[in-house]
Amino acid sequence: MNDHWKRKRQILALLSSDHFTSGEAIASEIGLTRMAVNQHIDALSDYGLEVFSVKGKGYKLASPITLVDEQSLIGGIENRCFYFDEIDSTNSFMLNHFVDLKSGDICIAEYQSAGRGRRGRQWLSPYGNHLYASLFWRFETNASNLMGLSLVIACSIVKTLSEMNITGLGMKWPNDIYLDDKKLAGILIEVAKTETKQTELVIGFGINMSMSAAQGELIDQPWSDLASQGVPDKTQLLVSLHRNLKSDIQAFSNHGLAPFIPFWNAYDLFANKQVRLLMAPNEVFGLCRGIDEQGAVVIETNSEIKAYIGGEISLRGI
Template sequence: MAEQWQRRRQILTALSHHQGFISGEALATQLGVSRMTISNHIDALEALGVEIFSVKGKGYKLQKPVPLMDATELLKGIQSRCFYFDEIDSTNSFMMKHANELNSGDICIAEHQSAGRGRRGRNWVSPYGSHFYGSVFWNFPQGMAQAMGLSLVVGCSLVTALEALGVSGLAVKWPNDVYLNGKKLAGILVEMSGQADGECQIVIGVGVNFVMPSNSGEQIDQPWCDLTNVDIPSKTAFAIAFHQQLVSDLKVFESQGLKPFLSRWQQTDLYKDQEIRLEMADNHVEGICRGIDEQGGILLELDGEVKSYVGGEISVRT
């Protein structure tokens, strides 16, 4: 299996370095394999969401770049333990399964998730190599209550790391999304196990769109964006910078709670001072968004009174 992935990465590297089409025969010669081997690996990559133009008599060409991680640079740059895979069912699931063996700050990163998950059980579209998929483990000794509002901290960490790499136009959407120019760029999924009043183990899953293939974008049922037109060093550089920022922020959050992050959230709140609708199961409320409180609840002003809500999904009031 490792040899298969090495070969597929070699094919993607060759395609990335070639300006136009490159024939299957030329690829086979370059990699020292048969023409059939190239064809089989191309088919496998397409099944994983990579879009490759195939024209008879001309060969192959990538529709869009595939920003693979530099494994050596990644493992060198991450100070905690880093588990890196070409393919996995879910980075969150991997970390949850091994929670008893992990230390705070350990991270799992994959190029493809066969069963990636978003909030409320939604599918997270995970084309191979195109985006960032990662999960960080953290242990909270004082229980689940200590982790209230955690997804908001992660949103702040994402914005800080991306801005440091030159990305502008970012905003946070309560409780677990980051937007770029008004469209969803990244999502956060926090899962936990443990006791309400005892030690609590947390896995923080993050997905960031880097270069969305067209066929994958068509599967998403909301406005999205990616970093295609943003000049950042590399996906590897982002992974290292984000991990460093998140670990730093989690240490502050663990000792001081959400209070130090309130102003950071307020500065980039997507719906700040806008009229919004908060959907809660079979109920909903409408009011003006006034930020968040120290428990991570969203503050809504209704008839001149500000109230806090800890669950639900928000949208612009229409």
């Protein structure tokens, strides 16, 4: 950890208390000048953090943050674990270094300056508020056999959160995770390299843990976070999730999507509901009948039951 982030983390620890802390107390605690403290606090807004400032009282974070314990994280994960306070994108880092990676290696960051979602959307990544990570995996098969992988990743995340006593979870095809019918987490899988008999992928995922009001206003859809049920220990969550992801991806490699379909069906937000499937410029209306063994969504219309997969498809309840 460089000195820049060491100082900021010391300040953040003091700002995370239930009461306001004066600038003088912060300066005395960590051995900085009052001006240097002000500069560090002013810079926190660049990382998506909101700090309350009250004259005569001092400073306090508008909402709590949870940071990874780096030593416990690296000690708890068998594979190589790259941990950053700040990075452009965990997916980009893994894509740039995939030739040196082994299946199960993971990159985790507290802040992304250029986080990405599906279809080129920006994924807001304020420092410390949420979980941002990317996993590398090398498959001994071509990409056409991996169509259901994003559903497996969604199942693995939901399973891990359920093991940590998070309730009200659901999944939306093809890979979004919801809490109390609002988006909690997303997945972005990108190809590092593909050949006839081998495919190397970077599996990125983000989970909202504690969204500030200011950041929430920047999101153009209903959202949820884990704070509503008590924010779990981020380090423990990452270690458990990494273990489940490795196990589930290996099971998918060996047996395909079939073993995961019952779990998906149990959490499918649209199961047996009327839906509209958008495939610009076309639309399909019908009953959602779950997924097939290739990961396609199955829609029953008045005339037929048909599976749909890939491209610019989104699923919306009606």
